[in-house]
Each structure stands twice: as structure tokens, then as C-alpha cells.
Amino acid sequence: MMTATLADGRRVEILRLGKGEPLLYLHGLADVHSVLPPEEPPAALTLLGATREVVAPAHPGYEGTEDLGPHADPEDYAFHLLDVLDLLGLDAVDVIGASFGGWLAAELALRHPNRVRRLVLVNPLGLQVPGAQPGLFFGAAAPRGIGGFAEVRSMLFADSSSTVATATLPDEMSRERQLRWFGGLAGAARLGWRGPELRNPKLRGRLRRITAPALVLWGERDRISPVAHAREWEKRLPDAELVLVPDAGHSLPLERPDVTTDWIVSYLAHPSRL
Numbered sequence: 001m002m003t004a005t006l007a008d009g010r011r012v013e014i015l016r017l018g019k020g021e022p023l024l025y026l027h028g029l030a031d032v033h034s035v036l037p038p039e040e041p042p043a044a045l046t047l048l049g050a051t052r053e054v055v056a057p058a059h060p061g062y063e064g065t066e067d068l069g070p071h072a073d074p075e076d077y078a079f080h081l082l083d084v085l086d087l088l089g090l091d092a093v094d095v096i097g098a099s100f101g102g103w104l105a106a107e108l109a110l111r112h113p114n115r116v117r118r119l120v121l122v123n124p125l126g127l128q129v130p131g132a133q134p135g136l137f138f139g140a141a142a143p144r145g146i147g148g149f150a151e152v153r154s155m156l157f158a159d160s161s162s163t164v165a166t167a168t169l170p171d172e173m174s175r176e177r178q179l180r181w182f183g184g185l186a187g188a189a190r191l192g193w194r195g196p197e198l199r200n201p202k203l204r205g206r207l208r209r210i211t212a213p214a215l216v217l218w219g220e221r222d223r224i225s226p227v228a229h230a231r232e233w234e235k236r237l238p239d240a241e242l243v244l245v246p247d248a249g250h251s252l253p254l255e256r257p258d259v260t261t262d263w264i265v266s267y268l269a270h271p272s273r274l
Contacts, residue, residue: 001015002038008080012087013057013058013062014056014057017046018051018053023093023095027058027098027099028102030169032045041056042253043253044257048265055088057084060187061184061186062187063180065187074103074203078107078111082112092115093117097121098122098253102123103126105119105121107126113210121216122218123218123251124233125224127199127233129229134224134229137152153168155223155224158248159249164254168251198224208236213241215243217252219245219249219252220246221246224250241267
């Protein structure tokens with residue numbers, strides 16, 4: 001079910017599916033609310049919805065949600081998520097953050113630790129790691145006319161010619177889908193465009209303040225953030241478990257929804273994580 005509501009006076013679009021204990025899902029660059037329409041959520045979300053109620057708000061600037069203005073910083077995004085949690089009546093909640101949403105989940109968790117019970121980060125963006133040069137996503141995602149979307153698919157997927165990659169970002173895309181995709185890119189660029197791209201140089205030194213136990217899931221063939229970034233998340237978070245998934249890239253919930261969901265469900269059900 002898709003609903004639109006107001007959080008601190010700003011319009012927010014929220015997808016909800018499944019039943020049970022709420023689970024906050026913060027979406028990524030190629031995900032629900034982005035290139036995928038709400039009525040076709042990633043398979044991982046549908047699988048998670050069989051175990052919990054998945055609550056997935058669109059990030060500021062994405063379709064259906066007002067942006068935070070040109071000067072918004074990571075703290076503004078954290079406060080926005082706090083407003084969303086207050087609106088939904090969610091006190092301490094399990095949070096899954098994928099890609100861009102993983103960055104925002106970390107910014108929320110380090111500032112408001114009492115609101116994040118357990119944390120699952122799936123190929124999160126956000127870290128600047130010395131000596132581990134990230135791929136430049138926005139350059140690859142720029143419109144290429146008749147060139148199609150092969151370059152950006154190669155950034156997002158381990159196999160850019162796979163069925164899931166070409167179905168997510170087909171070279172021949174409807175106008176409606178293009179507007180959703182490029183509109184979402186504009187939403188991500190509001191925070192992530194200024195250098196270093198899709199990184200907060202201060203975040204690496206602040207991860208020690210996150211008190212929630214964390215599972216870090218990482219597609220080993222991520223071309224936006226290499227595996228060295230995964231190791232840094234594991235090292236800097238006080239209580240983290242790292243799982244590397246072979247033959248998967250940045251869009252792990254799309255490429256390997258079964259593996260992604262199995263790890264998440266298993267981790268959140270672990271008695272020591274309650």
C-alpha cells in the first residue's frame with residue numbers, strides 16, 4: 001500500500017507491505033521509489049514482507065517526497081528520518097539501509113541511537129576510505145542518448161547484461177520510467193553530488209558512536225564502493241558482522257534477493273540481537 005503524508009509539514013510518500021512488527025527500509029539508488037515503480041518493489045522487499053511489515057519511505061527529492069532544499073546536509077536528512085519515525089509512531093525500530101539508504105541509516109543511527117534497535121547495511125554508501133577509490137556513479141548515470149544504460153548498469157550490477165539488470169534499466173525505457181529514474185538521481189544528487197561524491201568525509205570517524213548491532217551485507221563485485229569499504233564498515237562499527245556475497249554487485253537486493261533476505265531474516269531473529 002502506498003500512502004502520502006506529512007512529516008514536519010513536508011510531503012512524504014511511504015510504501016508499506018506485509019504484516020507484523022515494523023521494519024524500516026531505506027532504499028538505494030536503483031530501487032523502489034527510484035527506477036522501480038511502487039507496484040513492482042524488489043523481490044527482496046516482497047520476501048521480507050512475508051515476515052514483517054516493511055515500511056519504505058521515499059527519500060527527499062525522490063518521487064512523491066519533497067526535497068530538503070539545496071543546502072541540506074547529512075544531519076538534515078537524519079532529522080528528516082526522525083520526523084518520519086515520529087509520524088509513524090516508531091520508537092526503537094530495526095532499520096535496513098541499502099546503498100544510498102545505508103548512508104542515511106548510519107547518519108540516523110549515530111545521532112539518534114535510541115531510535116535504531118538493530119541495523120542492516122546493504123552495500124552502504126557514505127564512507128570516504130583512503131586508498132580505496134570509489135567509482136563515480138553520477139557520471140555513469142548521466143543521459144547518453146542512444147547509448148542506453150549499459151554504463152550505469154555496469155556500475156550497479158555484477159553482470160550488466162543479466163536479466164535483472166536489463167529489466168531494471170532497459171535501454172528502451174518508457175518516458176514515465178525515465179522521469180522516475182532521473183528524478184530519483186536528482187534527489188540523490190541533492191546530498192551526494194558535492195565532493196566527495198556520495199560520501200561524507202566525517203562519517204568514518206563517527207561510526208564508533210553507533211550503538212546498534214549491525215549486519216553489513218556486501219556484493220563482492222560492487223563497482224561503486226570496493227570491498228575495502230566493506231572492511232572499513234566492519235572495522236569502524238563497534239558491533240558489526242560482515243558478509244561478502246560473491247557474484248553480486250552494488251544492487252544486492254535486486255541481484256540476490258533470496259540470499260539478501262535469508263541473511264537479514266536470520267540476523268534479526270538471532271536471540272542475542274534482541
